[in-house]
Amino acid sequence: MYLKKIILRGFKSFADKTVFEFRPGITVITGPNGCGKSNVVDAIKWTLGEQSAKSLRGKEMQDVIFGGNPSRPKAEFAEVSLVFDNGDRSLPCDSREVMISRKLTRQGQSLYSINRKPARLRDLRDLLMDTGIGVGSYYVMEQGKIDHILSSNAKERRTLFEEAAQISKFKMQKKEALRRLERAEQNLGRLQDILLELENRLKGVRLQAAKARKYHQYTQEITQLKTAQAVAQYTDYKNRIEKFEQNILNTKTQLKLLAEKSQTFQSTLDELLHQKQTLEEEITSLREELAITKEKIIFCELTIQNETARLKEMELDRQRYEEEKKKNQQRIQQLQEKITQLKQIQIEQQQQWETLVEELSQKEKDNLSQQSHSQQILKDLEIKKSQIVELLHQITQQQNQLAAINSRLKGLEASKERLDDKIQDAITREQELLYQKDCKTEELQQIQEEIHFLKNEEETLKQEIQQLQNQLRELTSQKNSLSQKKAAVESRLEVLTQLEKQTLAPEAKAILQLKEQEKITGIHRCLLELIEVELPYAKAMEAALWPFLSGIVLEDTQTAKKIIDYLRKDMD
Secondary structure, eight states, rough: EEEEEEEEESTTTTSSOOEEEEOOOOOOOOOOSSSSHHHHHHHHHHHHTTTOOOTSSSSSSSGGGGOOOOBBBBEEEEEEEEEOOOTTOOSSSSSSSEEEEEEEEEEEEEEEEEEEEEEEEEHHHHHHTTTSSTTOOOOSTTTHHHHHHHHHHHHHHHHHHHHHTOOOHHHHHHHHHHHHHHHHHHHHHHHHHHHHHHHSSOOOOOHHHHHHHHHHHHHHHHHHHHHHHHHHHHHHHHHHHHHHHHHHHHHHHHHHHHHHHHHHHHHHHHHHHHHHHHHHHHHHHHHHHHHHHHHHHHHHHHHHHEEEEEEHHHHHHHHHHHHHHHHHHHHHHHHHHHHHHHHHHHHHHHTTTTTTHHHHHHHHHHHHHHHHHHHHHHHHHHHHHHHHHHHHHHHHHHHHHHHHHHHHHHHHHHHHHHHHHHHHHHHHHHHHHHHHHHHHHHHHHHHHHHHHHHHHHHHHHHHHHHHHHHHHHHHHHHHHHHHHHHHHHHHHHHHHHHHHHHEEEEEEEEHHHHHHTSSSSEEEHHHHHHOOOGGHHHHHHHHHHHHGGGGEEEHHHHHHHHHHHHHHHHOO
C-alpha cells in the first residue's frame, strides 16, 4: 500500500484544485521555504482524522480554509482527498484503490467519505487501524518527535511497539468489549433494583380484591342499568328523529313539487307575457303601418284631387284646342278657297301678261306674300296638331295614373280592413292573455303562500331535530362518561386482582384484625380502598403511591402508638 494521489481544494495556500500524483519510488518532496511543503503534510494529517488545530499550526479548525488575498476572495470550504493503492489489501476493502476525503465548511460542518460514500470518523479510524497511518500513529515525524520517542517512558514506548506490531486493533476491541460488559452489568444492576422495587410493591392487597369485585359488580350493574336506560332513551329519540326526518323529507318533496309547479307556472306566465309583448309590438307595428297607410291614402286622395283638377284643366285646354283647331281648319279652308280664286285670277291675268307686266309682277309679289303667309299658317297648324296629339297622350297617361291610383286606393282600403281585423284579434288575444295572467298570478300567489307555510313547518321541525340532537349528544356524553368510569373500575379491579394474588404483610393483617375485633378504634381501611381518582390520573397515582397502597390508614399518631404497644405486648 502506498499514497498514490493527493487532491486539494481550498486547503490553506491551495485555493484552486491541486493534484499531486506519487508514483512508486517517490520518497521526498522538496522546495524552497514557503512553497507549501508543510501544508501538504498538514493536509494528509487533517484528512486522516486529525482533530487538533494546534498540530495543524492553527488556532481553530476553520484556519485550514483558504483565507483569501487582495486578488482572490476567501474560499467557503476546504476539501482534501487521499488516494491509496490497495493492491496488497492492507486496507480492509475489496477495491484496488481507496479514496479517503474530508471536507470542512466555514459553518463548521465536517464531512468524511470513503470511496465517495459518507462515513464517520470512527469508520475511518477502524479502516486505518494497525496500518501505521491512523490518528496517534508515528507516520509523521515532526521536529523533536524522535527526541520525544527516545525520552518517552515504558508505557509510551509500549504503545509505539504495539502499533508497530499491529496489535492495537485488538486492544481497542478489548476495551470496547469491556465497556459493553460494564454497561451490561450496570443495566443488570438497574434491573435488579427495579425487580426489588416491584417486589416491594406486591404486598397486602388480597383483602381489597373481594371488596373491589363487589364494587365492580355493583358498578357494573349500575352501568348496565344506566346503559339500558340510555339505550332506551337513545332508541326513542332516534325513532323520533327518524320520524321527523321522514316528515322533513316529505315536506321537502312537497316543496320540490310546488317549486316545480311554480316554475312551470312562472314559465307559462313568462311565455304569456312574451306573447303579450309580441302582440303589443305587432299591434304597435300595425298601428304605425295603418297610420302610414292613412297618410298614403290622404296623399293619394290629394293627388287624385290634383290630377282631377289637372284633367279638368286639360279637358278645357283640349276643348279650346278643338275649337281653335276648327277655327284654323275653317281658316285654312278659306285660305285654300282664296288660293284657288287667286290661281284663277292668275290664269286670267296670264292672258294679259304682256300688257300687264307691271301689274303681274305686283300680283306675283302679292302671290308670293300670300303663299308665305299660307305656309306659315300650315306650319302653325302642324304645331297645333302635334300639341293636340301631345295633350291627348298626356290625357291618356293621366287617365292610366288615375286608374292605378284608384286600384291602389282600393288595395289600401282592403289592407286597412285586414289591419283593423288583425288589431281587433290582437286586442281580443291581449284580453285573453291578461285574464290568463291574472289566473296564473293568483295560482302563483297561492303556491307561494303554501311554500311559506311549508318552510315555517320545516323550520319548526329543524328546531325540534336540533333539540333532539342536543339531547342525543348529552346521552352520548353520559354514555362516554359511564364508559370512562367503567374503564376506571376495571383498571382498579385489575390492580386489586394483582394485589389479591399476594398476601398482606403480617403487620397489616394484625392491624386489620384489631379493627375487626374492635379492640382499638381509629383504624380505617387500606389506602387503595380510600382513594378515588379520575381515569386520566390513575397511572400517575399508581406510580406515585404504589409502595403505600397496601398501607393501613389510621386516625392519628395516638392510634399508631396504641397499635405498636399492643403488638409489642402480643409479641412478648
